[in-house]
Amino acid sequence: MxxxxxxGAISNTAIVILVIIGAVILYTISSYNGLVSLxxxxxxxxxxxxxxxxxxxxxxxxxxxxxKGEANFEKSTLNDVINAxxxxxxxxxxxxxxxxxxxxxKFGQAQxxxxxxxxxxMVVVEKYPDLKTNAQFAQxxxxxxxxxxxxxxxxxxxxxxxxxxxxSITLFPKNIFANIFGFKHKEYFQAxxxxxxxxxxxxxx
Amino acid sequence: MSRCLFYILLFIVASTFAINIxxxxxxxxxxxxxxxxxxxxxxxxxxxxxxYITESHTEIQVLMVPSLDNEPIEDVSLRVARKWKIxxxxxxxxxxxxxxxxxxxxxxxxxxxxxxxxxxxxxGNLERNIMTPYFAKNDFFGGLNLAIVNLGQEISKDxxxxxxxxxxxxxxxxxxxxxxxxIGIFVVIVLLGIASGNTERVTGILWFIxxxxxxxxxxxxxxxSSNRDDDDIGGGGDFxxxxxxxxx
Numbered sequence: 001m002x003x004x005x006x007x008g009a010i011s012n013t014a015i016v017i018l019v020i021i022g023a024v025i026l027y028t029i030s031s032y033n034g035l036v037s038l039x040x041x042x043x044x045x046x047x048x049x050x051x052x053x054x055x056x057x058x059x060x061x062x063x064x065x066x067x068k069g070e071a072n073f074e075k076s077t078l079n080d081v082i083n084a085x086x087x088x089x090x091x092x093x094x095x096x097x098x099x100x101x102x103x104x105x106k107f108g109q110a111q112x113x114x115x116x117x118x119x120x121x122m123v124v125v126e127k128y129p130d131l132k133t134n135a136q137f138a139q140x141x142x143x144x145x146x147x148x149x150x151x152x153x154x155x156x157x158x159x160x161x162x163x164x165x166x167x168s169i170t171l172f173p174k175n176i177f178a179n180i181f182g183f184k185h186k187e188y189f190q191a192x193x194x195x196x197x198x199x200x201x202x203x204x205x
Numbered sequence: 206m207s208r209c210l211f212y213i214l215l216f217i218v219a220s221t222f223a224i225n226i227x228x229x230x231x232x233x234x235x236x237x238x239x240x241x242x243x244x245x246x247x248x249x250x251x252x253x254x255x256x257y258i259t260e261s262h263t264e265i266q267v268l269m270v271p272s273l274d275n276e277p278i279e280d281v282s283l284r285v286a287r288k289w290k291i292x293x294x295x296x297x298x299x300x301x302x303x304x305x306x307x308x309x310x311x312x313x314x315x316x317x318x319x320x321x322x323x324x325x326x327x328x329g330n331l332e333r334n335i336m337t338p339y340f341a342k343n344d345f346f347g348g349l350n351l352a353i354v355n356l357g358q359e360i361s362k363d364x365x366x367x368x369x370x371x372x373x374x375x376x377x378x379x380x381x382x383x384x385x386x387x388i389g390i391f392v393v394i395v396l397l398g399i400a401s402g403n404t405e406r407v408t409g410i411l412w413f414i415x416x417x418x419x420x421x422x423x424x425x426x427x428x429x430s431s432n433r434d435d436d437d438i439g440g441g442g443d444f445x446x447x448x449x450x451x452x453x
Contacts, residue, residue: 016413022390048445138333139326142449146325149279153446 031177038165042186043095045161049154050093053111056147060085060118063140067121070131077117077124084114104187115151118144155189162186229289233257236269238306245346249353256357262440263298263319263360264291267349272307278450282314292316292442299442300356302349304340311340312450313352320447322363323356331355332451341453 064082067073088110091097097104122144131137166185169178177183233253234246241249253265266289273281282303292299297318304311313328331352339348 019390019413052445135330139329142325142329146447146449149448150446153283153444 028177031174032181035165035168035174035178035181035183038161038168039183041161042098042158042165045154045158046095046098049151049158052147052150052154053088053093056114056118056144056151057085057089059140059143059147063121063144066137066140067125067131070128073128074124077121080117081114081121084110084117088114098186099184101187105190108189111151115148118148159188162188230266230268233265234267236267238269238271240269240306240345241349242346249346249349252350252353252357256353256360260357260360261296261298262293264293264300264440264442265353265356266291266299266301267304267353268301269304269306269345271305273305273310278303278305278308278310278312279314279446279448282312282448283444283446286314286316286442286444290441290443292318292440294441294443297442297444299440299444300448302352304345306345309340309453310450311336311452313448314444315447316442316444317447318442319360320445322360323447325447325449327359328449329451332449337451337453340451 060081064078067078091103091107091110093107097107122141125131125141165183168174169183169185232246232250234241234249236246249267253267256263256265266286268285282301285303286299286301289301290299291301297316299316300319300323301314302311303314311332313323313332315323315325315328335351335355336348339345339351
C-alpha cells in the first residue's frame with residue numbers, strides 16, 4: 001500500500017511533465033509548419049509576379065510592331081520601350097531573386113523603368129486617331145492595360161505575403177523558431193513602379 | 206467540475222474565434238441603384254443560373270452601385286470579387302460586372318480561371334460594342350442582358366476546367382489540427398487516468414491540460430479563413446486583376 005502511494009505520486013508528476021513537453025513539442029511543430037506555410041505563400045505569390053511580368057514582356061513585341069506600322073510615329077518613345085524591355089530581360093526571373101536583396105531591387109527598378117516607358121508610349125498613342133480607331137489595336141491596348149493591372153495586383157499580393165511572413169518571423173515567440181530553422185527576412189517591392197496603375201486609356205468613346 | 210467545463214467552452218470558443226467568415230451576397234444580381242425592375246433582375250438571374258449550371262459552376266455576379274466615391278474601380282471590383290469568392294475554388298471560374306451608375310464607369314473583372322476564355326481584348330470589345338452603347342442610352346438591362354448572353358456563349362465555346370495557381374494568400378487549416386491535438390491530449394490523459402485508477406487526479410490534470418491547449422489556441426493568433434464552399438454562391442474563386450473597364 002505504501003508502494004502504491006509512492007508509485008502514484010511519481011506517476012502524477014511524470015504525467016504533468018510529459019504533458020508539458022508534449023505541448024511544447026506540439027507548439028514547436030505548429031510554429032514551424034506555420035512558418036513553412038507562410039514561406040510557401042511568399043514563393044507562390046512571387047511565381048505569380050513573375051508570370052505577370054513575363055506576360056508583359058511577351059506582349060511588347062506585338063505592340064511595338066503594330067505601332068511601328070503607323071506612319072510617322074514618334075520613334076524615340078518606341079525605342080525607349082524596346083530598350084527598357086531589353087534591359088529588363090537581362091535580369092533572370094527566378095525564385096533565387098528572393099534571396100538576393102540587391103538583385104531583387106535591381107529587378108524591381110528594371111521592371112519599373114519598363115513600366116514607365118510603356119506609360120509614356122500610351123500617352124503618345126493618344127495623339128494618333130488612326131491607331132485609336134483600329135479595332136485590333138484597341139484590343140491590344142486592352143491587353144496592355146490588363147497586364148499592367150495584373151502586375152499591380154500581383155505585386156500587392158506579393159507584398160502582403162511578405163508582410164505576413166516577416167511579421168511572423170519577427171514577433172515573439174516565433175522569432176526564436178525562425179532563427180533556429182533559418183527563416184530569413186524577405187524583400188518587399190519598394191514604392192510605385194512607373195506604371196503600377198493601369199494607364200488611364202479610354203478607348204470606349 | 207464546472208471549472209473544467211468552463212475551460213472546455215473557452216477552448217471551443219478560442220478555436221472558432223480565429224476563423225473568419227466572409228460576407229456573401231444572397232443573389233447573383235445586386236442592384237443598389239433601383240435601376241432594374243424585379244422582372245428584369247429575374248431574367249438576368251435566370252441567365253446567370255443557367256451559366257452556373259451548364260458551365261461547371263461558373264459564377265458571374267452583377268453588382269450595381271450608385272458611386273465608388275473616387276476609389277479606382279479596378280481596386281473595388283477586385284476587393285469585392287475576392288471577398289465574395291466568386292467562382293469555384295479549384296477552377297477560379299468567376300467574374301463580376303460592377304457598374305457605378307453615377308460615376309458612368311463599369312468594369313468586368315475576370316477570375317484567374319476565366320482569363321483564358323475571356324481575355325482582356327474580348328472583354329474590351331464586348332464593352333465597346335455592346336455594353337457602353339446600351340449604358341449610354343440608360344438601358345442597363347439591355348446592356349447587361351446582351352453581355353451575359355455573349356459571355357455565356359464565349360465560355361461554352363472553349364471552356365475547360367483548369368487549376369490556376371492562386372494569389373498566394375494564406376488559407377490556413379491549422380485550426381482543425383489544433384482541435385484534433387487538443388482532443389488527442391484529452392483522450393490520452395483520460396486513458397492514463399483510468400489506468401492509474403485515481404479519478405480525482407484525472408480531473409485536476411484535465412483542466413490543467415485544457416488551460417494549456419486553450420492558451421495555445423488563442424496564442425496562435427491571426428488565424429486563417431475557412432472557405433465555405435458548400436453553397437451555391439461564393440465558391441472560393443480567386444482573381445488576379447484580369448478584365449477591362451469601360452465608361453459611358
